[in-house]
Amino acid sequence: MPYRETEKMRQRKAKARQRIIDCTYACVAEGGFRSARITRIAALSEVATGTIYRHFESREDLFAEVFRRATQREVDKVAEALATEGDATVRLEHALRQFAERAIRGPVMAWSLIAEPVDPKVEEERLTYRKAYANLFESAIREGIRDDCIPDQDASQSSTCLVGAIAESLVGPLSPAQADGNVRITPEDKNALVDSIIRFCMQGLTGTRK
Incomplete structure (x- = not known):
C-alpha cells in the first residue's frame, strides 16, 4: 500500500x-x-x-519567496492608499508618500527590496513587482486624465517613470554605506527628503508646482 x-x-x-x-x-x-x-x-x-x-530547492528559491512576500506587503499598502478618498492626484500623492515613508522607517528591508544586489531569481521578482507598482499608478493616472485633474499623457510611461523616480531617489538615503559611515538622518531631514521626492513626482506628473 x-x-x-x-x-x-x-x-x-x-x-x-x-x-x-x-x-x-x-x-x-x-x-x-x-x-x-x-x-x-x-x-x-x-x-x-x-x-x-x-x-x-535552493537558497535562491527561498530568497525569491521571501522577496515576493515582503514586496507584496508594500504593494498592498500602495493599493490601500490609492483606494482612499480624493481625486487621482490626491490619492497618487498619498500612495507615493506611503511608499517613501515606509521605506524610510524600515531602511534595511527597503534597501534589500529596492536596490541590494541579488541573485537572478530575486531580480526577476524585483522586476515583476516594479511592474505591479506601475500598474497601480497607471490606473490612477488614467482616471485622473479622464477626470481632467491630470494632463493628457502616456499613462503607462508616466507610471513607469514614477516607480523609477521614487525608487532611485531612495537608493542613496537607504544605502548601507550611510549606516556604515555612521551617517544619521534626523526626523526633520527624513520629512524633508520625503517631501522633496513627492514634490518632484507630482510636478512631473501634473506640470504644476505646489
Whole structure:
C-alpha cells in the first residue's frame, strides 16, 4: 500500500516551511539578503540545514519567496492608499508618500527590496513587482486624465517613470554605506527628503508646482 501523508504531517510541514520563511525575513530585515545565511536561518528556525532544502530547492528559491512576500506587503499598502478618498492626484500623492515613508522607517528591508544586489531569481521578482507598482499608478493616472485633474499623457510611461523616480531617489538615503559611515538622518531631514521626492513626482506628473 503506497504511503499517504496524513493531514497532521502536512500541517507540520507547512508550519516548518512558514517558520523558515519568517526567520529568513527577519534576517533580511536585520541585515539584508547578504546576511541571510542558510546556517543562521536553520539555527533560528530550529531545523537542520538539510530540512531547508526539503522545502526549497535552493537558497535562491527561498530568497525569491521571501522577496515576493515582503514586496507584496508594500504593494498592498500602495493599493490601500490609492483606494482612499480624493481625486487621482490626491490619492497618487498619498500612495507615493506611503511608499517613501515606509521605506524610510524600515531602511534595511527597503534597501534589500529596492536596490541590494541579488541573485537572478530575486531580480526577476524585483522586476515583476516594479511592474505591479506601475500598474497601480497607471490606473490612477488614467482616471485622473479622464477626470481632467491630470494632463493628457502616456499613462503607462508616466507610471513607469514614477516607480523609477521614487525608487532611485531612495537608493542613496537607504544605502548601507550611510549606516556604515555612521551617517544619521534626523526626523526633520527624513520629512524633508520625503517631501522633496513627492514634490518632484507630482510636478512631473501634473506640470504644476505646489
